[in-house]
Amino acid sequence: MLAAGGAMAHVERGHATLSELVRQAHVVVRARVVDANAAVALPALHPPTVAIELPALRRPAILVEVAEVLKGDLPKGRLHFLQHGHGVASYRAAEEVLIFLTPTKAVRELADPRLVEAAPWTSLQQHDDRILLVGSGGAATLAAARRYVALAGLPPDERPKARADFTIELMTAADERLASMALLDLTRSAVNEPLSQRDRDRLLARIDAPTALMDFRVGLLSELSRRGEPATDSRWVMVLKEAKGADRSVVCRAAGHFPSQKVTAALVEILEGEETESARAAAVALGGGGHAHAVPALADALTASDVGLRNAAIRGLGRIGGKSARRVLLEAASAHTDPTTRRRASAELAARFPESGEER
Amino acid sequence: MSNLPRSALVILCVLAAPMLGGLQCTELEPGLRAGTCIRDITPVSPSLAAAYQTAFGQPGVVNHSDPVYLAGFGNNRRATGYHDRLWARGTVLDGPGGRIAIVALDLVGYSNAEVETIRGLVAAESEVDYLVVHSTHQHEGPDTLGIWGANPLISGLDFGYLDFVNEAVASCVDEAVQNLEIARVRYATAFGEGLSMGLDPEDDGLGVADTKVLAGDSLLSPATAGRIVDPLLTAMQIRKRSHPFETMATLVNFASHPESMGSGNTLVTSDFPHYVRERIEAQLGGMAIWVSGDLGVLQGPLHIDVLDPNTGQAAVRRSFRFAEVHGTQLADRVVEKLAGLTPLGDSTPEISFATVKPVAVPLANPFFRLFIAVGVLNTRSTTLYTDGLPVSGLDHPLPPPGDWIPQAIGEDLHTEVGAFRIGEASFGVLPTELDPQIGNVYRAEMQGAAHKFLIGLGNDEIGYQLPSSKWDNSCHACASYIVADAEDQCPFYPNIDCNTVFENNVGQEVDPTISGEMIPLLRQLH
Numbered sequence: 015m016l017a018a019g020g021a022m023a024h025v026e027r028g029h030a031t032l033s034e035l036v037r038q039a040h041v042v043v044r045a046r047v048v049d050a051n052a053a054v055a056l057p058a059l060h061p062p063t064v065a066i067e068l069p070a071l072r073r074p075a076i077l078v079e080v081a082e083v084l085k086g087d088l089p090k091g092r093l094h095f096l097q098h099g100h101g102v103a104s105y106r107a108a109e110e111v112l113i114f115l116t117p118t119k120a121v122r123e124l125a126d127p128r129l130v131e132a133a134p135w136t137s138l139q140q141h142d143d144r145i146l147l148v149g150s151g152g153a154a155t156l157a158a159a160r161r162y163v164a165l166a167g168l169p170p171d172e173r174p175k176a177r178a179d180f181t182i183e184l185m186t187a188a189d190e191r192l193a194s195m196a197l198l199d200l201t202r203s204a205v206n207e208p209l210s211q212r213d214r215d216r217l218l219a220r221i222d223a224p225t226a227l228m229d230f231r232v233g234l235l236s237e238l239s240r241r242g243e244p245a246t247d248s249r250w251v252m253v254l255k256e257a258k259g260a261d262r263s264v265v266c267r268a269a270g271h272f273p274s275q276k277v278t279a280a281l282v283e284i285l286e287g288e289e290t291e292s293a294r295a296a297a298v299a300l301g302g303g304g305h306a307h308a309v310p311a312l313a314d315a316l317t318a319s320d321v322g323l324r325n326a327a328i329r330g331l332g333r334i335g336g337k338s339a340r341r342v343l344l345e346a347a348s349a350h351t352d353p354t355t356r357r358r359a360s361a362e363l364a365a366r367f368p369e370s371g372e373e374r
Numbered sequence: 375m376s377n378l379p380r381s382a383l384v385i386l387c388v389l390a391a392p393m394l395g396g397l398q399c400t401e402l403e404p405g406l407r408a409g410t411c412i413r414d415i416t417p418v419s420p421s422l423a424a425a426y427q428t429a430f431g432q433p434g435v436v437n438h439s440d441p442v443y444l445a446g447f448g449n450n451r452r453a454t455g456y457h458d459r460l461w462a463r464g465t466v467l468d469g470p471g472g473r474i475a476i477v478a479l480d481l482v483g484y485s486n487a488e489v490e491t492i493r494g495l496v497a498a499e500s501e502v503d504y505l506v507v508h509s510t511h512q513h514e515g516p517d518t519l520g521i522w523g524a525n526p527l528i529s530g531l532d533f534g535y536l537d538f539v540n541e542a543v544a545s546c547v548d549e550a551v552q553n554l555e556i557a558r559v560r561y562a563t564a565f566g567e568g569l570s571m572g573l574d575p576e577d578d579g580l581g582v583a584d585t586k587v588l589a590g591d592s593l594l595s596p597a598t599a600g601r602i603v604d605p606l607l608t609a610m611q612i613r614k615r616s617h618p619f620e621t622m623a624t625l626v627n628f629a630s631h632p633e634s635m636g637s638g639n640t641l642v643t644s645d646f647p648h649y650v651r652e653r654i655e656a657q658l659g660g661m662a663i664w665v666s667g668d669l670g671v672l673q674g675p676l677h678i679d680v681l682d683p684n685t686g687q688a689a690v691r692r693s694f695r696f697a698e699v700h701g702t703q704l705a706d707r708v709v710e711k712l713a714g715l716t717p718l719g720d721s722t723p724e725i726s727f728a729t730v731k732p733v734a735v736p737l738a739n740p741f742f743r744l745f746i747a748v749g750v751l752n753t754r755s756t757t758l759y760t761d762g763l764p765v766s767g768l769d770h771p772l773p774p775p776g777d778w779i780p781q782a783i784g785e786d787l788h789t790e791v792g793a794f795r796i797g798e799a800s801f802g803v804l805p806t807e808l809d810p811q812i813g814n815v816y817r818a819e820m821q822g823a824a825h826k827f828l829i830g831l832g833n834d835e836i837g838y839q840l841p842s843s844k845w846d847n848s849c850h851a852c853a854s855y856i857v858a859d860a861e862d863q864c865p866f867y868p869n870i871d872c873n874t875v876f877e878n879n880v881g882q883e884v885d886p887t888i889s890g891e892m893i894p895l896l897r898q899l900h
Contacts, residue, residue, distance in 0.1 A: 045503035056575065071573055074691070100585065100672055100874070101447040102639030122587040126575045126599060142448040159853035170862065194525060202528060231448075260440040267529050291439050298533045325537040358537070361494025361544075365487060 030143050032155065033177070036162040037112035037351040039138055041086030044147065044156065045078035045093070046159055048109035050105040052077040054094055054132040054333025076105055077135055078113065085250045085360075086115075094133045098124055111153070112159055130251035132198045154189045174194045182209075186216045187233070195222075201237050214243060221249055228253075230262040231270045241309040244257040247274040263295035282311045283325075290320050301333025309334060313342045316350065316359075324355050332366040340367050400641060404468040405722040408557035409550035410623045410661050413462040415479065415588070417442045417535055419518040421704045422453060429456040437538040438516060445482035445522045445528030446513025455515075457560050457643040457694060461514050462543050463651075463663045464549040465623045467559070467796055468805060471725035473502040474794055475547045476625070476829075479539070480632075480644040481518050484837030486789055486805065490519075490534055495544035498727040500551040504727045504794060507543060507802050509831040512665045513630035514643045519835065557622060558614040558719030563713035563823035566605035566628075568867050569703055570678035571688055577678040580605040580703065582630040587874055588844045591598050594811065604629035604668050604810035607825050609708045610799060613677065615721055621660030623687040626650060626708055627827045629667035629810060631674030634700060636692035643694075646675065649701025650708075657709045665798035667828040670807030671875050675700055684719045723797025728898050730891045731790035732803075734759060738881025740853035758784025763866065787880065789834045793895045799825040802892060806836030810893060811841055812885060819896035838879050845882040846871040 021297035032035035036042055044161045046071075053072040077096045083090065085138060097103065098121055105111065115135040118124050139145075147156055147318050164175050172177065177199075209217070217238060221231050230255060230356075239246040257265045266284060284296040285308075287362065297315055300308040308330070333340040346359035377491060418434035419442050420428050426434030442453040464477035472692045475496075489507045496502055510516075517523065523530030569581025576583045584601040592600035610625040626707035632645035654662040679688035689696040692830075737758060759763050760859065765784030766807035792803035802816045808830050829896040849856075849872040852864035861867055 071575065074576055098585070098677075100674075100676070101633075104638050120592075122600065123576060123585055124588075129575055140448070142451070170860070174860070198526060229524035229528055233525050236527050263439055264524070267531075268527070294534050295439070322534050322537070326534060328531055329537070354541075357495055358541075361491045362542075364494035365490035374643060 022070040030138070030140065031198050032061065032145070032158055032192065033162050033181075033195070033199050035114040035138060035143070036085065036159055037166065038116070039085060039268035040117060040286065041088050041112050041115040041135065042084040042159060042163065043080045043093075043115065044082040044084065045080045045111060045367075046114050047078050047107050047109045047111060048092065048103045050107055051117065052094060054096075054129070056126075056128045056132060073129060073133070076137070081110075084112075084159055085166075088115075088135075093135065095360060096119065096121075096124060096129070096133045096134055096136040097139075099140050103137070103141065103144035104146065105141040110147040112155065112296075116233050135237075151189045151191065154187065154192060156193055158184060166356060182213045182216065184249045186220055190227055190230065194227075194233070195232065197233050202231075207243070209243065214238075218245070218249070221253070228257060228264065232265055236268050244248075246272065247276045250274075250277045251280045254284065260291070262289065262292045264290060270302030270305070273302070273304030275307075278308055281305070282308055285315055287310055290323060293318075294323050294326040297323060297330040298333070299330075302329035303333070306334060306336060306338070309336075309338045309342060312339075316342070316346050316355065321352070321354060324352070325358055328355070328362050331349075332362040335366065343367070375687070382430065391781060401821030403528070404470070405615075406467065406559060407554040407627050408468070409555065409624055410464045410552040410612075411462075411464045411546035411553070413546045413660060414459050414544055415481075415539050416456065416459040417453070417532075419453075419682070423457065425455040425609075430459065432821060437676060439532050441874060442532075443517045443522045443524070444514060444640065444642070445517040445519065446511075446633060447522075449522055449526055449530075451522065451637065453642050454640040455563075455642070457514075457641040458648045459870050460512075460642065460644055463545050463623075463647060463661060464543070464546045464550050465625065465661075465663065466502065466547060466554065467612070467724045467725065468551075468554055469796070471721055472727055472794075473501055473551075474725060474796070475505045475545050475550065476508065476663070476665075476728060477546060478508045478510060478512050478625075478665050478781035479543070480512050480647070481514060481539075482511055483509045483514055483831055484539075485519065488540060488835035489833045492540045492547075495540055496543075497511075497548045497551075499553075501621065502547060502551065504729060504792065505547065506794075506829060506832050508645055508665055508803075508829050509662055509835060510632050510641075510644065511669065511807070511816070511831050511835075512645045512647070513637075514635050514639055514641070514645050516634070516642075521888070531738045534731060540738040558613050558615050558619070558714055558720070558721045559723055559797060559799075560611050560613070560712075560717060560719035562609045562708065562715060563612070563825050564609070564707045564711040564736070566603075566606040566607055569700075569707065570675075570680055573598070573688060574677055576601065578603065581607075581678065581680075582628075582675060583671050583677040584673050585677055585750045586873070588671065588840065588875070589871075590841075591843045603673050603814055604643065604812055604828075606667075606826075607704065607707055607711075607714060608667075608799075608825055609826070610825075611712055611794075612660075613664045613719055615870070619718060621658045623661045623663060624654050624658055624708070624712070624786070625663040625665055626654065626704070627665045627667050627829070628704060629669045629673050629813070629828070631669050631672070631676075632664075632666065634675040634692065634697045635694070636676065638692060643697075646704070647699040648700035649698045650699075650705045653702045653705035654709060654756045657705070658712065662705075665827070666830050668804075668808035668810045669830055670809050671840060673810065708840070720797040725794065725796050725886070726899055727792065728895045729790060729792035729803075730895060731889050732759075732762075732780050732788035733786055733791055733887060734751075734762065734786035735880055736785055736883040737787050738883060739850055739877075740848075741877060742880070759788055760785045776825070777806040787836065789836050791892050791895065792833065792898055793892070795823065797900050799823055799827060801827040801898075802827055802833035802861045802896065803829045804839065804888065804892065805836050806830065806839035806884065806888060807835075807837060808839045809844075809885075812839060815889070816892060816896060819873075819893055819900065821900045823900065836880055836884070838875050839884050839888055840875060842882050842885050848874055849871075849876040850881065 460480035516531030521532035572579035651662035
């Protein structure tokens with residue numbers, strides 16, 4: 015099977031972080047959008063394909079007024095830049111933004127000499143990479159971009175430590191977007207040294223802060239867990255108990271990847287609780303590996319009145335694998351009172367335990 | 375349907391028919407029989423149920439938890455409402471040689487593990503020999519793969535929704551089998567020339583643009599500055615065998631990402647295939663099925679312009695009007711071609727099929743091994759295999775400076791490939807986003823077939839399939855340095871190409887492995 019197959023879809027790993035954009039760009043500018051629907055006109059290359067009078071060949075572009083060049087060499091003033099790729103950032107006139115540029119001639123798809131001449135620069139920013147400079151968050155982002163530019167100028171042996179320190183600093187800052195991008199940097203391993211006690215305490219405090227976004231807390235807890243930092247299992251339990259509604263399902267799914275006696279017990283408690291959605295999420299999460307002790311609880315869930323929970327329990331058992339889970343599924347496939355559940359259990363056995371087909 | 379084997383039923387029919395008088399015996403008549411089915415698989419979460427009712431005039435049954443993360447572009451794009459519904463649209467074709475079911479899902483992709491579950495759910499009495507579950511790869515529907523959640527560390531996948539889809543597809547197939555009736559099939563192959571306006575340098579006027587030119591493409595396709603697309607628009611029309619020969623289904627195969635709405639849209643939609651299907655159904659009747667073809671690498675409508683007949687101007691990109699104009703023009707091209715056919719169609723097409731499963735594809739990408747290792751990917755179980763056996767666990771095999779980075783062990787991931795023929799048409803079923811250059815190779819192997827279909831994202835989604843000759847290994851080779859923030863120390867620096875087709879790719883062996891199984895399959899069938 016290939017559940018990981020999704021990761022091979024043609025998507026980026028997620029948002030580009032501020033750090034990555036600064037590193038990848040030849041030129042970084044602060045600019046104000048003049049026309050978000052501009053275009054550069056080009057001489058025709060090949061005859062039009064429809065038999066009507068068409069406008070000139072053109073390429074959509076963004077027109078901005080450059081106010082500051084943070085990185086690279088570019089005169090201030092008006093600039094047309096191109097956008098390219100699988101989804102691009104959307105702009106509106108008058109917005110103040112950070113733009114990360116690469117030479118158009120370096121983009122294979124746009125390396126047409128006519129385009130290169132008309133618009134020498136192309137933005138690296140994709141889909142949701144627009145960085146607006148508004149309010150205190152905008153000021154913090156601009157300051158962070160300047161700091162990343164400065165970091166790039168450090169000697170190679172000093173750079174990782176300086177970048178790591180700044181990553182931790184941003185993760186504990188007030189701005190949620192900067193903190194989230196720094197978390198991605200941490201996950202993508204801009205920081206590869208063991209955390210200091212001070213940094214660890216600062217990050218754990220962020221997880222403990224109920225005012226922080228749950229997505230951020232869960233992401234940070236996942237990262238610290240996979241790094242083997244101590245005291246994460248008790249925090250999973252804390253966050254599992256604290257989360258409400260849809261957030262709790264999100265926490266369940268994430269917690270399932272980090273099994274421990276405490277986490278398994280907390281997920282089982284949710285599985286046996288009153289909240290249907292959370293119980294379903296817990297049932298699947300318990301199949302995430304390392305929760306073999308949850309087989310009896312999942313077996314009990316097969317008697318639940320909610321068919322969604324029964325299906326989730328079947329999926330959890332299939333994911334756990336092993337003899338005891340298979341035995342429960344065989345029993346459900348042959349003897350469950352609900353025919354739909356029998357079919358689903360049977361299908362799970364066929365998909366997950368193909369060797370058991372003859373016994374069924 | 376009777377529990378008797380199909381072969382027994384046909385023999386019984388042939389023997390008994392003279393004695394049955396005027397009794398209907400179509401189920402047992404030899405030759406092609408076809409059935410169709412459709413299921414609404416629109417994700418409905420508690421918070422979106424009211425929006426569903428507003429959009430479609432009927433209450434939505436909740437089948438998804440909140441939020442519904444939209445797949446295909448960036449993380450944390452949450453659905454806010456609906457434009458049109460997502461569907462599972464299927465047809466079952468039964469004839470001499472086998473019974474084949476094809477179900478197209480308006481989804482970004484569907485993993486082989488779920489397809490196997492669906493196969494287990496389809497009733498044994500349906501006696502389907504080969505089930506193809508295809509995803510259109512649309513980018514305006516729910517995350518069914520798990521990588522578009524709130525952030526890259528949090529899955530956007532709802533397994534309860536997968537259970538819902540699995541049940542829907544299985545019941546759809548069973549229903550189509552129960553509704554089998556005698557039918558004919560005919561085919562048309564059109565060409566995309568003129569479907570777009572060619573105003574943009576990336577737009578060759580073929581109705582689709584290649585937004586990812588690779589090293590070597592400019593040598594292969596100098597006239598288009600290296601852009602390579604598949605301009606073929608193939609169609610299979612299934613019609614009733616009796617007068618007035620109503621259309622039962624029309625399957626359309628074209629190689630373009632259904633993503634014309636772009637990353638700014640938050641309304642659930644099947645994108646331009648919605649309008650293709652609406653138009654075809656209005657013009658031809660029956661049910662229309664959209665099947666995406668060899669749409670890799672990044673073939674799509676994002677950088678084309680289409681002529682809006684209402685304004686005489688290019689339709690505004692990334693708008694529903696663009697999707698409507700584009701979809702309608704694609705459909706009209708198909709309708710026009712089918713209308714020009716004189717034969718009624720083939721009532722006794724020979725059906726044949728062949729599959730290989732598992733296909734073990736070596737996983738070379740260190741980034742994926744890292745993501746699997748750290749649980750960023752919402753893996754359903756241990757995902758990797760060595761010598762055919764599942765393997766789980768971690769190691770640290772990368773050289774310095776990345777020797778501290780965890781990697782999932784196990785050599786291969788498992789997937790499947792398939793191919794089938796129905797009369798004068800041939801179909802390749804690939805688990806990938808296939809480069810059209812490779813698509814051409816497969817079509818060349820379909821010798822004797824008059825119409826050649828490529829079903830991309832068939833029974834799995836493992837990402838890009840590039841010709842290995844165009845592979846640039848610098849990104850994978852430098853992974854240890856990149857992850858350790860020291861790419862400038864990598865010997866390939868500064869020539870490290872980590873664009874998405876290399877970074878998000880199983881590895882250089884995808885094409886040799888898939889083609890190594892696919893080409894013999896095609897030769898076996900032709």
